[in-house]
Amino acid sequence: MLCIHSFFFCIFLIVELTFAGSWYNWGGWNECSKSCNGGLSNRRRMCYGGNCIGNDIQYRLCNTQKCPSDDIMPEYETCQSYSGSTEWIPRQKYQCSVSCVGKTKLIPDMISINLADGTKCSKHSSHYCINGKCLKLGCDGIVGSSKEVDDCGICDGDGTFCQERKPTQDKHVYQWDVQWTFCSVSCGTGFQTSRVSCWNIKYGQQVPEFYCDYKTQPTESKRECSSASCGPQWKTSLWQSCSVQCGGGVQRRKVTCVHMAGRYKTLEVPSYRCPDPIPPSERPCNIQFCPSNWQTGPWTKCSATCDVGVQGRPVYCMKTFVRGIKVNVSDSECFGLKPQNSRPCSQPPCFKMLSFSPHIKQDNSTFIQLKKSKTIRLKIGVKAILLSRQSVKIECPVDNFDTSLIFWTKNNRLISTSIFNRVYVTSKGALKIKRTDVSQDTGIYTCIAGMESGNVVIEFQSKKIARQEAKKIKKIMSNKSNNEILNIPQSDIIPGRGPQNIIALPSETKHSKDSAVYITSDWSKCSRTCGYGFQTRKVTCNIVTDKYIKIVADKQCHEEIPENHRVCTDNPYCPVWRDGEWSECSVKICKFDGIAVQTREIYCRVENNQSITLPPNKCDRKVRPQTHRQCINKECEAIWKTSKWTSCKPRCAKNGKKTRMLSCVWKHNKKQAKDNCKSKPKPLLRKVCRPKHCKRKCFDMSRYCSITKLLNMCRYRTFRDRCCATCTNSVLT
Structure with missing residues (x-):
């Protein structure tokens, strides 16, 4: 079991020793990113021979002194630096980022932007923002360094330099210094702002703020400063609103000559005491043409x-x-x-014409019943809208014809003359309907006299609709009785939904039962959603009573007909895209070999006034013109760029290697060309070299060399090279 574990450990050890890499020396520091308010400088190093442990870039703080005239907070400066036509302001600040919103609130979106590299994470902190992350700053000025100042005031010291001195002697090496800026005005009363910085009083140098005790840091403040008197000056008020909405108007403002008699007191003095030129008191405005x-x-x-x-x-x-x-x-x-x-x-008839042919006198009107009556009397030619269960008599007046010969039809079916029927024709040619029925009596009734005929259309409405109409009529008649009806309809002044509006007869005219008045409907919607359109409405002449409304010909109304159309605008500005000229096909923006990019500005503007610019979100994104296009430029050529060869490494071997870096750049300006060199042959990146002969130093290159000795792995050349000292001692012993 031990052998199995030893075998796998040996495999891991071989891989670790084989692929471990080494770092080149650090390069030089580049320029500081800011001239004041704290910037960053960086340097890099390269890894060769495998995977290296550690970072290939280092940052250090530089130019920490404050800018002489900078009162802008970092989060405001970051939001204002964001490109675009909208002004952005901070909404929420985080450690190393800030959320910005549009100042005008026309754009509801919120963007998150990292604070500039070199910005302090917090006011009393030694941590700084790098690529949106908060990193610690060592006393050597390098970001991420763990070096700290010891009790003796020495960076990365061990505290032994001042063992013989008292520790309290170096407490006041770093102190706060306060300086005041110049007065904000050259005359009159202005203000000065204090600038607080941390100084090493021993060497007389300004140092980062975290060296000083933040508990004793003075707060930045402002104070008044007085200079020589400014003398009389012109004072202007705000511009008044334009005198007209279109067609060219004038804006005015008040211009006076004043003299400062005290800190906040001004006196008006004669105009000749103020310097020339005199500010204008008038200016033209709204010079666009009025709509026709x-x-x-x-x-x-x-x-x-x-x-x-x-x-x-x-x-x-x-x-x-x-x-x-x-x-x-x-x-x-x-x-x-x-x-x-x-x-x-x-005009009056010129002479009475004699005619023996029948002629039906038709009443081309519309009758709308509001309340029930005993009997409704109508004439031929009318369109009637009635209530159900109502008795109706319809007359058919005919000249030069015997009324007993008149007959009626309903929907082309003959109507009986029997008085016992509910619907019948009288002996004098009139049509009677007893207690109308909605399901049976709706239709077209035709009166026929010889070769002449006329129609009556009968429809029905519910009592609810009739009550609503009656309520409107009651309001109209109430206004008429109180002489409150205007000569101009209310809807002509205030467009929108609401009850119908009416033009009445003059107040001195007595309103008889058959007096006719104009009734107008609501205005229609504007024909255009932007710019100038038009609205229309229906205007009818009506005889109005408490029981019915009768729509008659306009000649029965004796007043001027109300306007039935007008110009309207919901939004005077119609946003449209306007594009600028294409830029020159220059080598400054190369895309591919032989291909460059042209750009142009586009604007969202008012259709009828090109001087007014609107936010881009007001225009239709679907028809937004393109801002970039490709063009042919043969000067755009991508080439491989090589760095200088490194020194021959390793130094003490029989054979060595030299390497160099390779990058794809544009030929004319040496800027990065990304992947445009893929199809081109690459230059040689490595070459064999012969290093100088030197005595080889024997040392261990891995922390696992002690285990190599225990496992008796020194018999292999790879382990002898990586663990030279251990294997040499093993042979000697």
Whole structure:
């Protein structure tokens, strides 16, 4: 059993000794990443011969002095350094990272960014942030070092240098120093900011803050500082809102000459005492054109003096330019329905025409019943919406015809003249329906007189809907009785859902039973979601009572017809993508051999005003233009770049090797070219060399050499080379 365990251990020992690597010496320190406020410098080393234990890079702190005019906290500086058109501010700070959100809150996303390398993990800490991790800083200034200052003030000392001195003599070697900045203003009252730093008073040098006792660290503060009087200065107020929304307006502000009479007291003085130039008190604003709209002129006189004629009026599409100048433009630039430019007009008949053919007088109106009556009387040509269980009489007035010869049909089926039926035709040609039934009486009723005919459409509605309509009418009539109805419909002023609005007759007119008024429906939705669109609504002339509503022809209403369309806008800005010019196909951005990359800026802007830029999330991402494209540039050529050969190693062997590093770079600027050299032959990376002859030093290269001796493994050459001292002593003994 012992032999089996020894065999596996020998295998592990052979692998460990065979593949262990060695480090080259450390390279030089590169430049500091910052000029102040603490930066980082690094150096590297290379591993050869296998797997090396340890890191191949070291960091050390440099330029720890504070910047002379830097009041920005690290987390603010990190968020503001994030690229993009949105300004970012910190939301939550962590040890070595910060969460940032958009200042304008237009972008709901949150991003996490690592703090800059060299930033302190906390205010009173000797740990610093490297690649988002908090690492300790040794007294030698190297990140990750375990070296500390001993009681004698010596870095990595053993405390024996000052054994004969009292320990208290070096307590005050490091002390805090406070210095004040220059005054923030050159005249008047400003402020100064204190700068606190840690100094080694023995050598007169500034050192990192963790050398000093943070418990006694003074707090940074501000104080007022006074200089010479500034004299009279111009003082301006905030700009007022623009005088108009479009077409060119003016913004104004107050400009006064003031003099500081005390720390917080100002006196207004004559303007000549202030220096030139005088700040402007006015500036133009909203210079974009106003949207075009329809405008009408007055109606002309009727074209005929008797019978039926025509009235006309001019209709223009007008656009308002800067300073209120109106110009007639093409009709295609106006939204909404074009107002009518002609209408029929009636005059007294020129002479009475004689006719012996039948003529049915039709009432082309709509009748809506609100409450039950004893009998509803209708005329031919009407569309009736009734309540159930209601008695109805429909007359069919005919000129030049015997009414006893009139007959009626329902849905093309003849109606009886028997008075014993529920539905019948009277001897004078009228149609009577006793107690209407929804299931039987809905339909089209036709009155036929000779070659003439006319229809009546009967439909039914529920009592609930009738009560709702009656409630609206009651509100309308209440407003009319109190003379509170305006000449302009409420819906013309405040668009949106709500009860129907009405234009009434003038207040001095008495409202008779048959007086007609205009009723308007709600405005439709805006035809466009952005920019300027139009809305429409239905306008009808109505005879309104507490029992019914009758929709009649517009000529029965004596007031101006309310507007049935208007311009609207939910959002005046229509976001669209605008792209800039492509950059030159330059070798500065090479992609592949013979291929470079062109770039361009894209912006989210307002469609009708290119000077207004919107956040990118306001525009449609699906149609976002591309910002990069490939182009042909023969100067883009990737080549292999080699470093210098290393010295011949190992130094004391018969044969040695030299190595060098290999990287793929662009030929014109030697920047990294990534994988573009894969298809190209690689230069030689190793070559045989003959090292200088020297006496070989015999030493053990593994911590397991003592076990090698016990297992009698020195008879193998590999173990004799790796455990030279142990195997040599074994032979001697």
